[in-house]
Amino acid sequence: MAGVLLFDEVDGKRVLDFADIPLVEPGPGEVRYCVEAFALNRADLLYLYGAHYSVAHLPSRIGFEGCGIVDAIGSGVTKFAIGDRVTSIPFNNVSSTDCNVAGEYAITPEPFLMAAPARLTSEEACSITMQYLTAYYPIVEIAKMGPGQSILVTGASSSAGLAAIQIAKSMGVMVIAQTRTGEKSAAILAAGADFVIASEKEPLAEKMLEYTGGRGVDVSYDPLSDDFIGTYMDALAYGSRVFMYGTQCGPTVTFDLVQAVRRHAIIHPYSLNNHVNDPASLERGIAWLADAINSGKFTPVIDTVFPWKRALESYEYMQENKHVGKIVVSLTK
Incomplete structure (x- = not known):
């Protein structure tokens, strides 16, 4: 037994x-x-x-x-x-x-x-495996992010959020992190975020535009669901992509279609499962993660x-x- x-x-x-x-x-x-x-x-x-x-x-x-x-x-x-x-x-x-x-x-x-x-x-x-591979596929393989770009990481104190921060920073991407109250801001900054916005105390979209010089972010990595996307839709760069990878506020996501069209934004429902179930994709993810961890790049x-x-x-x-x-x-x- x-x-x-x-x-x-x-x-x-x-x-x-x-x-x-x-x-x-x-x-x-x-x-x-x-x-x-x-x-x-x-x-x-x-x-x-x-x-x-x-x-x-x-x-x-x-x-x-x-x-x-x-x-x-x-x-x-x-x-x-x-x-x-x-x-x-x-x-x-x-x-x-x-x-x-x-x-x-x-x-x-x-x-x-x-x-x-x-x-x-x-x-x-x-x-x-959960935190780094969940962030790897959207940031590295799908969005192919690099220097000069920016990402919004919501729910940034989670393990998945911290992994996204580490990965994005390693690729030269500017990271704007969202947290609710600001109590975890110091830990999020220590993980590598360039900016942290406490969304219950600060206007999220306004601060995002300030930090990106009015351009908006290229990618959002968002587990919050419900209507939270609407609080920052106007701070997305033209042609941006929003990875909705969680259901922390419920299984439904609502947003203004007109806002999304104006930003030419792709709203991407995302799950790690859909990538590791493909053998070739899984092997690429394992090889990347093994190299990143064994080299000491991430802990x-x-x-x-x-x-x-x-x-x-x-x-x-x-x-x-x-x-x-x-x-x-x-x-x-």
Whole structure:
């Protein structure tokens, strides 16, 4: 038996709790590993409450990012061997295997694993794939950003926001970061943002235009949804692109079509899943991330590490929205 986090329907509500489940063998093309640490994501909460792109089959485990030591491999696995340290890549799982990672062990299809970078602890290594790959595809592959351009990163204190800041700055892009109250502004500036706008205290669009000399930003990287895009639509550069990659304010996005047409803006609904499900795209992402981390270019920002016995508390902490960067659960501390 192995201890995991499992959720099920209880009295009409989805409840997450500790559970013991059988230790199963990996199937063809699958890798099993003893989890040393796993990272939390807001996507976990969407998955828990049935609002994520991936559909949970109850009872279900939780968790998209884990790092651990391989202890069993299925037939056909060629990239990894028993004893290797690996870290998982989030993907839309449609197989019968529960591939979520929060617990003492996890099983992941071989393509959605990468070697854990030797320079990182397991707590750090479990924190890289969701945040950096989510930002990599829109900023590097799709928008192909570079010097002379600017990006708006909303919800900038999140791990995905911090990764976008790091990636954009490494490419010579000016970064304007949005946060609500300003309490996290110092941490966002420390991550590399050129400017931080506390949108509950400052006029967002007006400040964006000021910082870009009236031109507006070339790209927006936005998880906030609902009608938030309308607060900065007039500060988009002509021909800009808005990557809507989250549903923090709900699954619906509303905006003024006339505003969007005037800015010749592309509103791009975006998910990491749609890129890692393509084998060639996935391989490019893994190669880029491995090089960026192994070279020391990027290191994930870790807010808090919880021990396994306090794993449920870690999800409560995430919902308080006080953190900057990753929340991690360690099974070795």
